[in-house]
Amino acid sequence: MFLYNIRIGIKSLRRNPILTALLIAAIALGICVSTTFIALRHIYEADPLPGKSDKLFYVRLDNWDPARAYNADDPKSLPNMITYRDMRALMQSNIPTRQSGMYVAGMFAHPDPKIGRPFGVRIRMCFNDFFTMFNIPFQYGSGWDKAADAKPEQVIVINQDQNQKMFGGGNSVGRTIRLDDRDYKVVGVIGAEWKPAFRFYDYNGGTVPPEGVFMPFNLTPVLQLNTAANSDGWKNQADNTYESFLQSEQTWIEYWAELPTPEKQQAFRDYVTNYVVDQKKHGRFERPLHIEITSMPQTMSAFQIVPPTVKSMSIVSLLFLIVCSLNLVGLLLGKFLARVPEVSVRRALGASKFQVFWQHVVECELVGIIGGAIGLVLSIGTLQLIAKMTPQNTITIGLDGEMVFVSIFLSLVAGLLAGLYPSWRVCTIAPAMQLKVQ
Numbered sequence: 001m002f003l004y005n006i007r008i009g010i011k012s013l014r015r016n017p018i019l020t021a022l023l024i025a026a027i028a029l030g031i032c033v034s035t036t037f038i039a040l041r042h043i044y045e046a047d048p049l050p051g052k053s054d055k056l057f058y059v060r061l062d063n064w065d066p067a068r069a070y071n072a073d074d075p076k077s078l079p080n081m082i083t084y085r086d087m088r089a090l091m092q093s094n095i096p097t098r099q100s101g102m103y104v105a106g107m108f109a110h111p112d113p114k115i116g117r118p119f120g121v122r123i124r125m126c127f128n129d130f131f132t133m134f135n136i137p138f139q140y141g142s143g144w145d146k147a148a149d150a151k152p153e154q155v156i157v158i159n160q161d162q163n164q165k166m167f168g169g170g171n172s173v174g175r176t177i178r179l180d181d182r183d184y185k186v187v188g189v190i191g192a193e194w195k196p197a198f199r200f201y202d203y204n205g206g207t208v209p210p211e212g213v214f215m216p217f218n219l220t221p222v223l224q225l226n227t228a229a230n231s232d233g234w235k236n237q238a239d240n241t242y243e244s245f246l247q248s249e250q251t252w253i254e255y256w257a258e259l260p261t262p263e264k265q266q267a268f269r270d271y272v273t274n275y276v277v278d279q280k281k282h283g284r285f286e287r288p289l290h291i292e293i294t295s296m297p298q299t300m301s302a303f304q305i306v307p308p309t310v311k312s313m314s315i316v317s318l319l320f321l322i323v324c325s326l327n328l329v330g331l332l333l334g335k336f337l338a339r340v341p342e343v344s345v346r347r348a349l350g351a352s353k354f355q356v357f358w359q360h361v362v363e364c365e366l367v368g369i370i371g372g373a374i375g376l377v378l379s380i381g382t383l384q385l386i387a388k389m390t391p392q393n394t395i396t397i398g399l400d401g402e403m404v405f406v407s408i409f410l411s412l413v414a415g416l417l418a419g420l421y422p423s424w425r426v427c428t429i430a431p432a433m434q435l436k437v438q
Helices: 002-015 017-045 084-090 129-133 146-150 160-167 219-223 242-246 262-280 296-302 308-327 329-337 340-348 353-389 401-427 431-437
Strands: 056-061 098-110 119-126 138-141 155-158 176-179 182-190 213-216 251-258 291-295
Touching (some): 002 353, 017 329, 017 353, 017 401, 056 262, 084 242, 084 251, 084 262, 098 129, 098 160, 098 213, 155 160, 160 182, 219 242, 291 296, 308 329, 308 401, 329 401, 340 353, 340 401
Parallel strands (some): 119 213, 155 182
Antiparallel strands (some): 056 251, 056 291, 098 119, 138 182, 155 213
8 A cells, every 4th residue: 555655646746747846846955954964063973983982081170370260250160271291290190091192283394396385284293192092094104102202203194185295195104204494204194084074182273174294292392392273371481491381381282091991080080189289289270179081072062062053053954944844835735635626536435534644645755755865965965065165175074874864864754744734634625525516
């Protein structure tokens, strides 16, 4: 019976191709808009490291001005990053399985003149644990080792985009690139599949694509690098030297620790607490004791990583789909009522109200499915266009299986919403008068 209703529905849609095209186009437009913005929200809210994100912890310490909170409107607020000296102290702990302090620096790359002209690059200064902690895949080579951290060595890891810019692609492991006035040896090239939508290891810059170059953190004092990203401070330095800057209360370092077990997590919390208490004895951390050690999902929530515009537009897009569906009610009602004589004959031959109702619902759902399929294709194209509009086209935005399922579900809901009342209306008309007239 269901297949019979589908055949009847297809024949009905063929009778008036212009009206059918209009119905399908309205559903397709609604599905395209709603799926696009829901997919964007899904991308930002998705767990970047399934199965591991709850084992990675971000540390924040309240070393701010004792006279006022970091955010004047929130007494419990604290800086989003920590100081260089505090990061160094935390790195001395052997509790974390892996750990890394990090920040963003800026340099100028000087590729072979045959390849291209000099250009600015954003560099992630980090420790070798960074690549394993955040599951960074490699196409060629690997990250540097702990010995390169300790010396430190002038080595770098680059992604595919920078590999193309600097060397024209291929296996560039072992080759050198000049950054500012020094040469650095490439030890690894990140796989082309690694194109996260944003830096899930750094929430201070918003939804910014990852850097293309990674360099040992311990080169920081050697090169006397400054951060190219956020930096906050409340207390003047003793002097203008770089060493004074490193020992200041300026917060500009992100610190992550991998703590795979509850025991390690508690032990590390105790370690950090004891460190802050000890620093209080030396005149630091003058505000009430406040420490935040949050897992990656908790940190994403605390930093509100999903852009407010994406959240609001995902809601508006659903309302737009509802409006598109409701606007079709009048068209479907007129189409179905024009069929009353045919329906009356079916009723006289023994068809029940439910059978008539179900037949028209199936037809509406056919409109929803066809429109949804077209809208899904349009949504994929729209997402690819959005990806190309991002800086340097460095991210991959698409639909996963979950979002395809959501799109299909919304198509069915839209078809039902548009056809529920017209289907009910046509099956409640008494066939006697129509048959008498005929």
